Amino acid sequence: MDTAHIPGINAQRLLTDLTHLSQIGAGPDGAVHRIAGNKADWAGRDWIDKTMRVAGLHSYYDDTGNVFARRKATEGPWLLIGSHADTVPGGGHLDGAYGVIAAMEVLRTLHESGHPMADHVETVAWFDEEGVTPESNGGLVGSTALTRDPHADELVGYLELHVEQGPRMEASGLELSPVTGIVGVRRYTLAVRGQENHAGTTPFHLRADAGRVASRMAAALRDICTEADPFSIGNAGVIEFGPGAANVVPGTARTEIEIRAGQESTLDLIEAELRDRLAQVAVEESCTAALDRTSAKPAAQFDKRLVDTVDDVCRSRTEACEPLLSYAGHDASVISTRLPTAMLFVPSTGGFSHSNREHTPDKQLVLGTQALLDAVVRTSALLLNTRGDDVILAA
Numbered sequence: 001m002d003t004a005h006i007p008g009i010n011a012q013r014l015l016t017d018l019t020h021l022s023q024i025g026a027g028p029d030g031a032v033h034r035i036a037g038n039k040a041d042w043a044g045r046d047w048i049d050k051t052m053r054v055a056g057l058h059s060y061y062d063d064t065g066n067v068f069a070r071r072k073a074t075e076g077p078w079l080l081i082g083s084h085a086d087t088v089p090g091g092g093h094l095d096g097a098y099g100v101i102a103a104m105e106v107l108r109t110l111h112e113s114g115h116p117m118a119d120h121v122e123t124v125a126w127f128d129e130e131g132v133t134p135e136s137n138g139g140l141v142g143s144t145a146l147t148r149d150p151h152a153d154e155l156v157g158y159l160e161l162h163v164e165q166g167p168r169m170e171a172s173g174l175e176l177s178p179v180t181g182i183v184g185v186r187r188y189t190l191a192v193r194g195q196e197n198h199a200g201t202t203p204f205h206l207r208a209d210a211g212r213v214a215s216r217m218a219a220a221l222r223d224i225c226t227e228a229d230p231f232s233i234g235n236a237g238v239i240e241f242g243p244g245a246a247n248v249v250p251g252t253a254r255t256e257i258e259i260r261a262g263q264e265s266t267l268d269l270i271e272a273e274l275r276d277r278l279a280q281v282a283v284e285e286s287c288t289a290a291l292d293r294t295s296a297k298p299a300a301q302f303d304k305r306l307v308d309t310v311d312d313v314c315r316s317r318t319e320a321c322e323p324l325l326s327y328a329g330h331d332a333s334v335i336s337t338r339l340p341t342a343m344l345f346v347p348s349t350g351g352f353s354h355s356n357r358e359h360t361p362d363k364q365l366v367l368g369t370q371a372l373l374d375a376v377v378r379t380s381a382l383l384l385n386t387r388g389d390d391v392i393l394a395a
C-alpha cells in the first residue's frame with residue numbers, strides 16, 4: 001500500500017483521550033463502572049459528544065443513546081467506525097473505549113489534514129453493548145437499534161477496532177489481527193434419568209448411573225468439538241447430580257453445555273455429534289437422556305472484501321499479523337446483518353478483559369489506530385466506488 005498520502009494519527013492525543021475516558025466511572029482500583037444508562041455512562045457519552053464538537057465536528061445523539069459524529073454539512077454516504085462506550089461492572093479501560101477513542105482520532109486526523117475521505121466517515125459510540133442491566137435484554141442495544149433505523153441506508157459499511165480480550169494474539173506474537181467473523185454460540189441443557197440406588201450394594205454393572213452419563217458427556221465435549229473443527233470450543237460449565245449424596249447412585253443428572261464456532265455448519269455438526277454420543281452413552285449406562293438447545297446466537301461472517309482490505313493494510317504496517325476469529329460477541333456481529341462489516345484486533349496483555357487488569361502496550365494501541373485510519377481510507381474508496389457514487393478520492 002502506498003502510505004504517502006495517508007495522514008498519521010496524533011498518538012499523544014489518542015493516549016491522553018483514552019486516559020481521560022478511562023477515569024470517567026473509575027473506582028479506586030482502576031476498574032471502570034460505566035454500566036449502560038448509569039450516571040458515569042452518560043458522563044462518558046457527554047464527554048465524547050463535547051470532544052467532537054470542540055474539534056469542529058457535528059456530533060449528535062440518536063433516540064437510543066448512541067453518539068455519532070461527522071463533518072458538518074456533509075451529505076454522505078458515510079463509512080461508520082467506532083465501538084461501545086459502556087462497560088461491565090468493574091470492567092477494563094480498553095474494552096469498547098479503545099475503539100471509540102480510536103475512531104474519534106481517525107476522524108479528527110482526516111478532518112484536520114483536509115483528507116477528502118473526511119467527508120465520508122462517521123464515528124459512533126454505541127449504547128449498551130454489554131447487556132448487564134435487566135432492561136437491556138442481552139445487550140447490543142444501540143447497534144441493534146441502528147439496523148432498524150433509516151440512517152443505516154446512508155451508511156456504506158462498518159469497521160470496529162477492539163482489544164482481543166483473550167490470549168491468542170500475545171501467545172503468537174501478533175500485533176494486529178483482521179477479524180474474519182464472530183463465533184456463533186449455542187447453549188444446551190442435558191438431562192439424564194437413571195435409578196437411585198444403594199451405592200454400596202449395587203455393583204457397577206447393574207447401575208443406571210445418571211451422573212456417569214453426564215460426566216462422560218462433559219469429558220467427551222473437548223474431543224467432539226476438536227474433531228468437528230480445531231477452531232471450535234466448548235464448555236460444560238454446570239453439572240448437578242440428584243439426589244446428591246455420597247452413598248446414593250445418582251438417579252438424575254443435569255449438565256449445561258455451551259459451544260462456539262465460526263460457522264453454523266460446524267455448530268450443526270457438533271450438535272449432531274453430541275446427540276449421537278448421548279444416545280450411545282445413555283444406552284451403555286442403562287439411562288434415558290435428552291439434549292435441549294436453550295439458546296442460539298448465530299455466527300457472523302464478515303465481508304470478505306473488507307476483511308481482505310483490513311488484512312492488506314495491517315500487513316503493510318507490521319509483519320506480525322494473522323487473521324483471527326472473534327470468540328467474544330461485538331456490535332459488529334449485529335451490524336454485519338445490515339452493512340458490509342469487518343473488525344481489527346490488537347492484543348490483550350495476559351489475555352485479561354472485563355477486569356481492571358485489561359492492558360495493551362501503547363505502541364500497539366497507536367499501531368491499531370493508524371491501521372484503522374489506513375483501512376478507512378482504503379475501505380471507503382472501495383465501498384463508495386462499488387456503490388457507484390460520484391466521489392473522487394485522492395487515496
Ligand SMILES: [Zn+2]
Binds near residue numbers: 084095096129162330
Ligand atoms: Zn467490547
